[in-house]
């Protein structure tokens with residue numbers, strides 16, 4: 403039996419008092435459904451964004467809320483994006499961008515995509531890095547060519563539970579695509595439009611590094627829900643990250659968050675941490691720019707090795723503490739994206 407709320411119901415009061423890291427204020431009461439059938443009360447939390455089972459941990463830890471038996475249900479909604487006139491065929495589109503190459507944009511794209519898929523979301527990944535498409539390496543299957551449907555649409559590869567297309571599947575392996583300017587922009591838009599994506603919840607686009615014409619054209623032409631900027635704590639990378647932020651602001655794309663990658667070095671021998679690129683720079687930029695910091699990921703040899711093998715850590719060893727760091731960022735991303743798109747000032 404669905405239970406109507408009485409204002410003095412201790413479950414309601416405790417629910418509205420609970421605070422979730424990254425969520426502003428109380429969670430909407432309509433997300434909660436408590437049923438009472440005489441035994442232990444069942445609490446069902448229905449979220450409009452992707453979430454990990456660990457989202458329920460604070461509920462289960464609360465002295466009052468823990469009286470219920472908690473379960474989670476996802477009903478991921480399509481949020482507003484920058485091109486309201488285009489049909490929303492591809493779910494919520496998140497562009498992952500960086501002011502310069504080599505900061506881990508592709509690593510972040512791949513691992514966020516896998517984490518969201520791990521939460522139960524349907525996730526696509528588009529490798530739009532014309533300068534160095536690396537997703538076929540990181541997800542494996544670099545020598546597989548893309549297949550076309552009867553309608554001449556590109557059929558994305560399925561790798562580790564996500565759908566992927568990449569220029570790397572279109573060009574000869576190891577032969578860098580030297581597409582530039584308008585040709586590159588057109589090829590990328592085609593890869594986006596002329597692919598037979600399944601019904602996705604999220605499509606993550608690994609953008610080319612920098613803030614040139616290709617990036618600007620893509621930012622203006624695609625229906626984007628939000629942008630993630632990846633940086634390292636190094637001063638030069640931070641300056642480039644600021645340029646990227648400025649570009650997104652100029653074209654009206656919401657900045658959903660920043661990831662500080664290679665935030666510190668995690669020694670594989672003893673586990674000690676060392677801030678080889680300086681520390682706290684990404685957090686400082688995020689704060690100054692008013693952008694949520696979704697996470698700080700260490701520089702760790704096993705993360706690189708796993709990506710080089712084409713089998714990311716989340717697949718190799720889901721219990722690795724690094725995977726928990728990534729999952730946490732993915733959780734923040736899904737939540738911030740929703741909050742940003744539904745926040746009515």
Ligand SMILES: Nc1ncnc2c1ncn2[C@@H]1O[C@H](COP(=O)(O)OP(=O)(O)O)[C@@H](O)[C@H]1O
Pocket residue numbers: 500502503504505506507508509510536611663664699700701702703705706707709710
């Ligand atoms: N946090 C990390 N720890 C260890 N190696 C990393 C990390 N992030 C990225 N790398 C490695 O650094 C290299 C560059 O990363 P990549 O994601 O390709 O950067 P970008 O896409 O920005 O050019 C890759 O070899 C990748 O495996």
Ligand SMILES: [Mg+2]
Pocket residue numbers: 507508509531534536
């Ligand atoms: Mg890359």
Ligand SMILES: [Zn+2]
Pocket residue numbers: 669670671672673674
């Ligand atoms: Zn050490």
